[in-house]
Amino acid sequence: MTANTSTARRRFLLKGLGLGVAGVGALVLGWGVLPPRQRLHGSSPLPVKGGAVALNGWLALQADGTVLLAMPRSEMGQGVYTALAMLVAEELDVPLASITLVQAPMDKIFGNVAMLVDGLPFHPDDNGRLKQLAQWTVAKAARELGVIVTGGSSSVKDGWQPMREAGACARAMLVAAACAQWSATVAQCRTQDGEVFHADGRRASYASLASRAAVLDPGQPVLKSPAQFRLIGKAVARRDTPSKVNGRAVFGIDARPPGMLYAALHLPRRLGDTLSSFDAPVALAMPGVKKVLDLTPALGQHRISCAAVVADTWWRAKQAAATLPTQWRAGAQSHLSSAEVFADFARLLDAEAGHVYHASGEVDGKHVQALRQVTAEYRAPFLAHAAMEPVNCTAQVKDGKVHLWASTQAPGIAVDVAAKVAGVASGDVTIEVLLLGGGFGRRLEVDMVAQAVAIALQCEGAPVQLIWTREQDTKHDMYRPAALARFVARLDAQGRIASWDNQSVSASITHQYLQRNFGLPGMGPDKTTAEGEFDLPYEIANQRIAHVIADSSVPVGYWRSVGHSHNAFFKESFVDELAHAAGQDEVAYRRAMLQHHRRHLAVLDAAVARAGSAPASHAHGVALHQSFGSIVAQVAQVSLENGEIRVHRVVCAIDCGLAVNPNIIAQQMESSVLFGLSAALGGEITFKDGKVEQGNFHDYPVLRMGQAPEVETIIIASAAHPQGVGEPGTPPIAPAVANAVFKLTGKRLRSLPLRLG
Template identity: 55%
Template sequence: MVKRRTVLLGGAATAGALVIGWGVMPPRQRLHPSDPLPQTRGQAALNGWVKVGADNTVTVMMAKSEMGQGAHTGLAAILAEELDADWAQVRLEMTPIDDIYNNLATVVDGLPFHPDNDGSMKAVAGWLTAKTMREVGVMMTGGSSSIKDLWLPMREAGAHARAMLIRAAAAQWGVQATECTANAGWVEHTAGQRATFGELAAMAAQQPMPGKVTLKEPAQFKLIGKPLTRIEAPSKLDGTAVFGIDANPPGLLHASLVMCPTRGGKVARFDAAAAQKLPGVKHVLEVAPYHGGTGGVAVIADTPWHAKKAAAAVTVEWDHGPAATLSSETVMARLAQALDQAKGFGYHSAGDVDAAMQGAATTITADYRAPYLAHAALEPINCTVQFKDGAATVWTSTQVPGLARRAAAKALGIDDEKVTVHQLLLGGGFGRRLEADYVAQAAAIAKVAGGAPVQTLWSREQDTQHDFYRPACLARSKAGFDAQGQLVAWHNISVGQAIVPQVLVRTFGLAGAGPDKTTSEGAFDQPYEWPHARIAHEIVDLPLPVGFWRSVGHSHQAFFKESFVDEAAAAAKQDPVAFRAALLQKHLRHLKVLQKAAELADWGKPLAPGAAGEKRARGVALHQSFGSIVAQVAEVSVGADKAIRVHRVVCVVDCGAAINPNLIAQQMESGVVFGLTAALYGEITLKDGQVQQSNFHDVPLLRMADCPQVETHIIDSAEPPEGVGEPGVPPIAPAVANALFALTGQRLRALPLKLA
């Protein structure tokens, strides 16, 4: 243990001791921002996370973006629980940009360690990473981390504020604070005196910050664990909710673009003469390919229609860039060649897999494939910027407000502090709004507007064809069995692009180095007790930009892994559930999830024919991602036209403490629908460097009439909460593929799933 006195020595010893001392201390406090929170009349800020008004409203400061996942409701409930507020008095306000709101959990979880690794190296790396991200990280909503990241900070903020309110009441009444309690927005004394939080707020703000506070035990929870209604639901129902596309500051102008059809291309030269003659046109300008985006020409006009018509009238000669000759065929050929030669970076190994394979009585091998995918959020890319008097205001839907501010500032040539970002609701994010290309682009366009605010809005086609795509990926799996049919060896190698190095370059200008966990997550970080195993990934560089897509590497690696587990079960002539259970004897939480899903789905019992007399079959998949364990059993049929129909999905999840069962069920259902859309239809193809898909007619979504019945069961748990926004996605594709094998005997090893 490092004593405080060691940092009092002089010279080099002092510097070394300071570094050691910094290393062993926990991340710095996350209660108080660098600058006081903005307060309206009658409000009192008790810390960086909560303000109490004289009208007895409790305003929870929200550092995470709301994109339909319910983070605002869950996080507000956590703080309100420890504050002992009444749910009806809770309001929300987006936080300013400050380091106390940096996301620590996502980056720590991104370290390439196996979940079963409990060694000192993992502990030290996680500790130091959290400390570093507290100081130089980013505000971010992603990685299914909102609740996990703020579980303790929000609880501590609520508990500290409660203690200050109680102290204020005790001082006002001349009693001991230990004689007072908080309950449903009131502070009460044992003798019967009562005061609302609002009556005590101003005095509470003057109280010294309490030292260590005692957090509630789960048995004391009144809000956590309850199916509270979503806090933003009324505004979405009555139309008052404001999304990025709804920004409408006075004097708003509108910008439309024509962008290079080749992803990553730019303008060689353009002629705007015809466009400038059209009604309502204010400006026509070239726009550079910001932050890994694509260049183009923008038209600013008085209405969206005028801007769109004028943009179509611009004549452009393009510099198509390095992706000009890229096609889906060349991509897959390049990946196939890499797979044949790959050794890859080993993310997980156990025993001696080569010797075990050589000694195996039988082996099986299979290759799997997944395509590029677009995010296809319902709200297309947009951003509104006003640049006036050397300062800027940005209205946008973003998952990274700090990076959005930085991107706008850089595009405008001003300091970050001169940019104000208004975070609005997101009409879907799925990782696309982790990028800042569209913010920089909108800022550059607004720079020429003479101080007027300008909304830059992409068409649906531009959104689809200028995305940062989920990487295409190939994988080869091999399993070895002994003479009794028991699995003795497991080998997996995958090839594809890496996301993190690209993000580091386009966002921070940093050259990425070291392994990228997202390339192999879902393959190496799983609970199966393979006696001998090696799991690796080989990075293949290609000119198409890739980005984070809902569940990231898990989205395709789960399909590869769980499909091949089923192949191994079939080769061993074992039931798929029993085969998995045998590999989970030391992982009781996972085993419980698997067995519960099988029980609820009536696994092993005959399925009655459907209403039209079609035959049905079940398939199972188990997968761990973002800290949560999910098992899904899909009930599937095939029509005479070979159309695949999923009728029922039983979904069991262990996500640690269930903050709000409604939110968890909604996210599991959402994950199933999102994952089924990708499994049955999702594919981005390229020809001459250009994306061939454009709109929902050729990037279809799962229709309501085709949605299965989804039954979610949440395992009761005393563990800390884990992610729920993404873990419902990965298991559904392999569960459906495994059901199709049981039904038809065809083993589908490529996404999207199509029967021969």
């Protein structure tokens, strides 16, 4: 299949998949009955050098016994370089230290299946045939798409089966090779630490068996049971930590190909403004400046009107770009304000019912209309990603080929957009995926790739590194959507929730993302808008949860925990309101609605028990939330200091299925809590006259070390399939803190960020 045909087929399947997710329809009947694409062997052999022997599409053995493992996921601090290597090391029976990671080629077997399946808008309690059929269909489509992407807390979840199978198959081939060499049976052999042992004492290293093993059929792989695990489940130190401590780690911004030039952008001050002219000679007269370019015509759907300055150092490029005289045409959003956004949201909720994501019973029935009513309205602002590594990409266009050096979560999409901008086939684009200094969803976008390639096209074959300033990163992000939610609940005579009616409004990330990155129109509902609202675990007989999609001139994108990031705040704060209205303890109130959700109960009870009693002048706030397959409960210990909210301690309990590496899980809970707490206490992007009002960490604050609370993590033991870890710890922290503040002040904070004034 040619690269251009592959891209066209991907667009077709994505369009069909979008319809399938929204309407759970069949993609193509004739195609659907075919068996799912296998994920063990690539379309071409795993590229190896120096006499290494590939045993399948995922791994190869070198002469010194080192295992080369193709890594299809990006390391952005979440620990996948360790956790995924552990899966292979476990099944292959080799020391973790013997595994060397190499970048996976652009092959469909490395596509992220779990991330797309998780996009289906089914309630977690729904186990019907329709859900099973939809999951099977979307998983099959995802295998055909083969989109290599890191996101949705899906890396371990997705790799759990294929990466273990890769290790188990290779191990079976090596054992078979030893059996052939010794005229032995499989039952007489065992493996350990990269060797095959015979019961009579003979032994052979994997490396010595590799060539013979490579031609053998492994048959159906037999995976270990949890009782047989030697490595999985252990708190293993992260493999990427030493290089990050000693400075050897190479992030996207560290790329240094020979002869590299630097580029900086001159971006519009207001949303939607278009560059009409600029005075290039002024910039060209400055030291080191090589070129001044208008990028607007070259970027296609990734278009943001801007100019670029190329120089021999980035500082010189930045200085010249900042002083470049420009003229701009005002766009339709030149008067946009945050107040206008929320006013539009309110009008939409007044006028439209929205798409109903979940309904049961009758929220409007006569039997509930006479009951006591409690209403509330909550809101959340736009948020920037604010990763420590600024947006960047390095590109070279030479001899009809494109080479990229990028810290990206979506290398497959980056390759496609680079090919489109450069006018070459996708097969003529190569990419080196470097470490990410934070992703949080921002590096699912490829606008910086399109810009870097457009610049490199005009630099006579020289590689060019594009770096955004921190201010540009803040003022021209793809923001977490702002949202507005309304709740109407009815309480019976015992204070129990008799009905729950929740309607919310926000922009659709998925609609914008498909348009930006695949040129596809957004259509139908978007699960990310209502996730965390429609899938609540509480046992309420009468429910209706709906969402209205608002057209947005503000660019929105995936942000750590996506819709859960604000919907958990809405939902868990309102549950607390109802407990207070009923005159009941907030923990007991939740427990009474979880009698058939034993896993949720166990998580909630574990967090509350570990938290104990709050010290004098402090209060505990509780929140429980399920996202990305994992259940998290948090208890935040809060006080007020000089009129400010201070969080001292957070107890976080999580059930994420089988814990592959407890050490990484604890780190991710700590990271998620601090990330979510930064947003809860200070994160806010506001617009005035079409401009973003924030620009850097002084007015878009993130938590400082002195503000960071102690975080204690409890991992609930489980043998279930591993679920998400990188994001589920973020959603509960804002409502836990807000609920504690209510205990301290009697004031219910219904807007983020949380402010007492």
